[in-house]
Amino acid sequence: MQDDAMPNAYRPGAVELPPEEQAMIERRRRLLGPAYRLMYQHPVHIVRGDGVWLYDQSGKAYMDVYNNVASVGHCHPRVARAIADQVQVLATNTRYLHDTILGYAERLLATFPDALGHLMFTCTGSEANDLALRAAKAYTGGQGIIVTECAYHGITQAIAEISPSLGPNVDLGAHVRTVPAPDLYRSRNGEVADQLRRDVEAALADLKRHGIKPAAFICDGVFSSDGVFTEPAGFLAGAVEAVRAAGALYIADEVQSGFGRTGSHLWGFQRHGLVPDIVTLGKPMGNGYPVAGVVVKPSIIAEFGSSARYFNTFGGNTVATTAAMAVLEVIQDEALMDNALKVGAYLxxxxxxxxxxxxVIGDVRHAGLFFGVEIVGDRQSKRPDASLTAKLVDGLRERQVLISATGPRANVLKIRPPLVFTRDNADFFIAQLRAVLAAQPGA
Structure with missing residues (x-):
């Protein structure tokens, strides 16, 4: 996938836009520079959010079936009120004693296996993964990292080097090896667990051949950038066993699959019957407020913590931990994990x-409220159809439904609504997708 071919990206001149929108896009380019990207051939100007809905400047409502940042719904009143109340009382860092950070750490750690005993705070998932790599390298004495072929883990220098989905113009590190994602749809024999283990073992062997000691295998629990691969549950176990046998660690990136997203479990790694060495958290942790974290086995962080101070000015500040506590309470009190399971099955x-x-729909994959819908030109050959996928995404946008595309071939519809999504919302989405499919010649 070329860097200038980001799935679902706005491309100047592809469609005629109203003068005021053209002017805003030009202003954005002038002020923010060329590296930013807009979504959709016809970008959406959003001014307000509420639950599963986003509203443009004219008051038109768009159903958000994509954004896992606002995991409990846009502007959830309980979360918004908690943030507003706390910011009027105290907003300060972790170098002072304060109950809020401790109360949240106790409540969050209680949702993890007992072996994962420490929580460290950052502002973003990128920072969390960066800190996780530092800890893994310090503990193992290694440098080598294994990721999947179209993985995305963040934007810091160290994490961009392990994020192949950023495109060929963002170089991977010499210490990084990639393995194919566990794609059951395109598997020749359906043995994705065995194949993933063999691929990881081959990557470990290649690192050794080049004199690079392995430090970690990191993966997102639903392989969202690779195309969304969720089945069969448990397929990660063999690969993780191979990684640990080589003296490396398993880092579970839960930015996409965590906080009840998969419905059956609060954390994506639990679907595989595993206890990670390190878990990283991000976007949905604060429902839009920047808070993230690293959950780690005490033995792993002991060496790192004894020799290096850790401090993050905004990571774990009182407002951030208040926001995070409110999100966790909403997920638990409003039974949103159960909602993800039931509404996910319905959708x-x-x-x-x-x-x-x-x-043209070749496969439907999901766990809870996370879906990948494979769009193909031919079911027998499973030929990916990125062009039709883009038309479906943009067609839904014109019908006021927002999703995106993913995968190395940009042919998988990425569907990821807030956890408050209802059956009525699902019915609306299906009706709009049916209408867009019906409008495609030959679909």
Whole structure:
């Protein structure tokens, strides 16, 4: 996938836009520079959010079926009120004693296996993964990192080097090895667990051959940038066993699959019956407020912590931990994990019904409220159709539904609504997707 071919990206001149929108895009380019990207051929100007809805400057409502940042819904009143109340009382860092950070750490750590005993705070998932790599390298004495072929883990220098999805113009580190994602749909024999283990073992062997000691295997629990791969549950176990046998660690990146997203478990790694060495958290942790973290086995952080101070001015500040506590309380008190499981199953049924009607849908994959819908030009050959995928994404945008595309071939619809998504919301989404599919010649 070329860097200038980001899935679902706005491309100047592709469609005619109103003068005021053209002027805003030009102003954005002039002020923010060339590295930023907009989504959709016709970008959306958003001014307000509420639950599963986003509103543009004219008051038009768009259903957000993509954004896992606002995991408990845009501007959830309980979270917004907690942030507003705390910011009027105290906003300060972790070098002072304060109950808020301790109360949240106790409540969050209680949701993890007992072996994971420490929580360290950052502002973003990128920072969390950066800190996780530092800890892994300090503990193992290694440098080598294994990731999947289209993984995304963040934007710091160290993490961009392990994020192949950023494109060929962002170089991977010489210490990084990639393995194919566990793609059951395109697997020749369905043995994705065995194949993943063999691929990881080959990567470990290649690191050794080049004199690079391995430090970690890091993966997102639903392989969201690789195309969303969720089945069969448990397929990670063999690969993790191989990694640990080589003296390296397993880092579970839970930015995408955590906080109840998969429905069956609060954390994506739990679907695989595993206890990671390090877990990283991000976007949905504060429902839009920048807070993230690293959950780690005490034995791993002991060496790092004894020789290096850790401090993050904003990571774990009183407002951030208040926001995070409110999000966790909402997920638990409003039974949103159960909602993700039930509404996710309902939406999956609707998508599979569409699959029976439209041959261009080759596969429907999901865990809870995280979906990957494979769009193909031919079911027999499974030929990916990125062009049609883009048309579906933009067609939904014109019908006021926001999703995106993912995967190395940019042919997988990435569907990831807030955890407050309802059956009625699912029905609306299916109706709009059906209408967009019906409008495609030959679909």
């Amino acid at each position: 999956a049924d609707g998508l599979r019904e569409l699959m029976s009607e439209y041959q």
